[in-house]
Amino acid sequence: MIPYPIILGHGSMLASEDVVITSRLAKKIFGNTNPIGQKIKYASGDILNVAGVLGIPKTKSSFNFDILVNDNLRKSWMRLPYQIVKLHDEVDITDFNKKYGEFRSLPEYHGSLTRYQLLPLRDYYFDNSLFMSRAEGMFLQGNRTNVVVLSIVALLILLVGLFNYINIYTVITLRRGREFGIKKVYGAKGWQIFGQIYFENLSMTAIAIFLAWFVLEIFRSLFSEQFALTLHPNFTFDILLSFILLLILPIITGIYPFFRHHYASPITSLRSVNVGGVSLISRSAFLFLQYVITFCLIIISIFFMKQLRFMLQADLGYDIENVVVCKILHQSNYYNVNDEEEYRKRESRHREITEIIERKMNASPLFTQWSYGDPLYSIEASLPLTVEGGEAHNVAVIYRSRKQMDLFNYQLLEGRLWDTTDIAVQYRFIINETAKKIFNIEDIHTAYLQPEHRLWYARGDMSINPAYEIVGVVKDFNTGHLSKPTTPIAIMYEDEYMQRETMMAKIVSGKRSEAIDFLKELNKELYGEADFEYAFMEDEIAALYDEDKRISRIYNTFAVIAILVSCLGLFALSLFDIR
Numbered sequence: 001m002i003p004y005p006i007i008l009g010h011g012s013m014l015a016s017e018d019v020v021i022t023s024r025l026a027k028k029i030f031g032n033t034n035p036i037g038q039k040i041k042y043a044s045g046d047i048l049n050v051a052g053v054l055g056i057p058k059t060k061s062s063f064n065f066d067i068l069v070n071d072n073l074r075k076s077w078m079r080l081p082y083q084i085v086k087l088h089d090e091v092d093i094t095d096f097n098k099k100y101g102e103f104r105s106l107p108e109y110h111g112s113l114t115r116y117q118l119l120p121l122r123d124y125y126f127d128n129s130l131f132m133s134r135a136e137g138m139f140l141q142g143n144r145t146n147v148v149v150l151s152i153v154a155l156l157i158l159l160v161g162l163f164n165y166i167n168i169y170t171v172i173t174l175r176r177g178r179e180f181g182i183k184k185v186y187g188a189k190g191w192q193i194f195g196q197i198y199f200e201n202l203s204m205t206a207i208a209i210f211l212a213w214f215v216l217e218i219f220r221s222l223f224s225e226q227f228a229l230t231l232h233p234n235f236t237f238d239i240l241l242s243f244i245l246l247l248i249l250p251i252i253t254g255i256y257p258f259f260r261h262h263y264a265s266p267i268t269s270l271r272s273v274n275v276g277g278v279s280l281i282s283r284s285a286f287l288f289l290q291y292v293i294t295f296c297l298i299i300i301s302i303f304f305m306k307q308l309r310f311m312l313q314a315d316l317g318y319d320i321e322n323v324v325v326c327k328i329l330h331q332s333n334y335y336n337v338n339d340e341e342e343y344r345k346r347e348s349r350h351r352e353i354t355e356i357i358e359r360k361m362n363a364s365p366l367f368t369q370w371s372y373g374d375p376l377y378s379i380e381a382s383l384p385l386t387v388e389g390g391e392a393h394n395v396a397v398i399y400r401s402r403k404q405m406d407l408f409n410y411q412l413l414e415g416r417l418w419d420t421t422d423i424a425v426q427y428r429f430i431i432n433e434t435a436k437k438i439f440n441i442e443d444i445h446t447a448y449l450q451p452e453h454r455l456w457y458a459r460g461d462m463s464i465n466p467a468y469e470i471v472g473v474v475k476d477f478n479t480g481h482l483s484k485p486t487t488p489i490a491i492m493y494e495d496e497y498m499q500r501e502t503m504m505a506k507i508v509s510g511k512r513s514e515a516i517d518f519l520k521e522l523n524k525e526l527y528g529e530a531d532f533e534y535a536f537m538e539d540e541i542a543a544l545y546d547e548d549k550r551i552s553r554i555y556n557t558f559a560v561i562a563i564l565v566s567c568l569g570l571f572a573l574s575l576f577d578i579r
Contacts, residue, residue: 003057003058003059003061004022004054004055004056004057004061004063005054005055005056005057005058006020006052006053006054006055007023007053007054007055008026008034008035008036008052008053009036009050009051009052009053010051010052011051011052011054011068012051012052013051013052013068013070014051015049015051015070016070016072016073017046017047017048017049017070017073018048018049018051018070019040019042019048019049019050019051019067019068019069019070020050020051020052020053020054020067020068021035021040021050021052021053021054021066021067021068022053022054022065022066022067023053023054023055023056024066025066025067026050026053035050035053036050036051036052036053037049037050038050041530042069045346046073048069048073054068059234061140062121062124062125062139062140063138063139063140064138064139064140065138085118087118093118093120096118097117097118100115100116100117101115101117102115103115105453113452113453121139124139124141125140125141125142126141126142126143126144127141128141128143128144143547146547146551150551150554153297153300153554153555153558154558156293156296156297156562157297157558157561157562157565159289159290159293160290160293160294160562160565160566161565162249162252162253163286163287163289163290163293163569164286164290164565164566164568164569165253165569166253166256166257166286167286167287167290167569168569169201169253169254169257170256170257173197173257190258193258194254194258197254197257197258198250198251198254199250200254201249201250201253201254202246202250205245205246205249205250205253206246209242209245209246213238213242226553227550227553227554227557228546228550229550287569287570290565290566290569291566293562294559294562294563294565294566297555297558297559297562298559298562298563300555300559301552301555301556301558301559304548304551304552304555305552305556307548308545308548308549308552310482311481311482311483311545311548312542312545314478314482316477316478316541317411317475317476317477317478318408318409318410318411318477319407319408319409319506320408320537320538320541321538322506322507322508322509322512322536323407323408323504323505323506323507323536323537323538324504324505324507324515324516324519324534324535324536324537325375325502325503325504325534325535325536325537325540326502326503326505326519326523326532326533326534326535327501327502327503327533327534328357328501328502328503328519328522328523328526329353329354329357329372329500329501329502329503330501330527330530353526356522356525356526357503357522357526360522361503361505364518365508366507366508366511366514366515366518367505367506367507367508367515368506368507368508369403369406369407369505369506370403370407370503370504370505370506371401371403371404371407371496371503371504371505372496372500372502372503372504373399373400373401373404373494373500373502373503373504374500374502375502375504375537375540376398376477376479376480377479377480377540377541377544378479378480378481378544379396379398379479379480379487379489380396380487381393381394381395381396381487381488382394382396383395383396383397383451383455383490384451384452385439385449385450385451385490386449386450387439387440387441387447387448387449387450388447388448388450388467390439390440393438393439393488394488395431395435395487395488395489395490396479396487396488396489396490397455397489397490397491397492398489398490398491398492399491399492399493399494400418400430400491400492400493400494401418401493401494401495401496402417402418402419402422402496403496404494404504405417405418407504407506408477410474410475410477411474411475412472412473412474412475413433413473413474413475414444414472414473415430415444415445415470415471415472415473416471416472417430417472417474418430418493422493423493423495424456424493424494424495425456426493427466427467427468427469428468428469428470428471428492428493429449429468429469429470429471429490429491429492430470430471430472430473430474430490430491431444431449431470431472431473431474431488431489431490431491432473432474432475432476432477432486432488432489432491433473433474433475433476433486434476434486434487434488434489435488435489435490436473438488441470444470444471444472444473445470447470448467448468448469448470449467449468449470449490450465450467450468451465451468452465453465455468455492456492468490474491480544481544481545504537505519516534519532519534520532
């Protein structure tokens with residue numbers, strides 16, 4: 001089902017504690033030691049046995065993971081709203097999705113409207129309108145627009161090279177006018193002249209393709225490193241592409257010289273040998289076209305560089321300077337166990353860990369503020385809300401405590417932020433400017449937002465779902481890539497005791513290295529030699545534009561190639577004219 005080769009052990013996972021890990025993770029944990037049979041401690045606290053190691057797939061994969069855990073390890077994995085299944089060939093996905101396409105109110109989702117659908121991974125890869133919750137980074141997605149644009153740019157580079165080649169070859173055949181004229185005098189047919197031109201171009205094209213593949217193979221690792229591309233060889237595609245280029249390019253490059261000499265009289269061909277320096281209309285046209293394409297590529301490259309610089313330097317609307325994000329509470333899922341004694345044991349350990357974290361973080365002079373919670377690198381507006389008398393609009397609902405609001409210094413425009421009167425089980429929102437705008441709210445004190453279901457869980461009647469009061473409006477802040485429109489956001493109150501695995505802390509200016517050392521020591525005290533993962537929010541947000549940086553480098557490279565090709569062509573024509 002998953003096209004990863006087993007390079008060590010097996011992938012059957014016969015026991016519930018058996019796991020299969022990738023070679024990347026095996027190298028990171030065990031180094032050069034054979035990992036089969038080794039024990040690792042999972043985030044749930046379970047001790048797992050390494051049964052197999054996966055290698056690198058031969059083709060690109062939509063999956064991005066480090067470890068495969070046996071489904072039988074837990075009776076309930078909780079909050080995993082997706083499954084991966086392999087269908088029989090005769091199954092029609094369309095019929096299945098139509099049968100279960102109606103939204104229903106399901107009790108396991110607290111009455112929210114839900115439906116089950118099958119989505120082919122092939123369709124998911126390029127569909128950026130889909131959002132996979134709780135699986136960020138696990139299922140890879142591509143950008144169809146980038147593929148199309150880069151394909152067009154590559155085609156333009158090919159056209160520049162073709163125009164250049166046709167120009168140079170035309171000059172060469174022009175100087176060979178006597179040769180073609182004599183052949184026509186001695187009865188050479190059109191197909192014979194075309195055959196000569198075609199096979200000459202075929203030979204040069206074959207040499208060019210061979211050299212291109214040779215250079216690509218020699219510098220494959222360099223290309224992969226510079227452009228952050230994982231190149232998977234596809235022998236069938238390579239042969240097919242080479243064959244198509246070998247068949248078509250000689251025809252394209254040979255058409256103009258053939259018609260020029262085939263339909264010219266022999267005396268004209270004999271005389272043309274001495275007119276190589278004359279400015280020809282065709283030569284000027286080809287030069288003009290290739291320079292237009294080259295300048296277009298340069299302009300595109302400059303545009304992308306300026307756009308990238310703007311996005312990297314833009315004001316996000318909230319304070320992220322010196323904010324570190326780290327995973328510090330690895331056993332927050334202590335409740336997901338079946339044994340009562342084990343539950344009490346993990347609950348006690350969890351309480352001990354949280355007390356140590358709170359005591360040491362509060363006492364440390366290295367941090368001005370800290371809080372549990374997830375950073376807003378990328379959120380989607382997926383929850384429909386309505387205002388009385390208005391249409392439904394999707395918004396992103398996020399949970400923020402008072403400490404988190406202070407940590408990021410959200411800018412209040414109307415009303416108030418959270419205060420001591422707010423509790424977790426309440427019907428209140430703080431919204432951003434965009435949410436206020438799309439709902440056409442003029443006075444927040446008289447407007448109420450109505451969700452389809454209650455947004456917090458409590459025992460009792462879950463059908464009770466009054467409209468939510470709006471207590472404040474904050475200035476828009478960016479939560480993802482700046483190429484996307486600003487997300488309408490509704491903020492709900494969250495108590496400080498809602499501890500998450502991720503902790504965010506604002507470091508005192510100039511104390512970054514000391515603060516990281518402090519967090520590493522804290523992690524070591526809590527979990528021994530377990531890995532400590534951390535990142536600065538500035539770096540994480542900059543990483544959102546890694547794809548743009550890569551595309552910009554590719555555009556710049558293509559623009560440089562176009563300039564070099566044009567210059568080489570002009571240089572070659574100048575040499576011919578001088579001679």
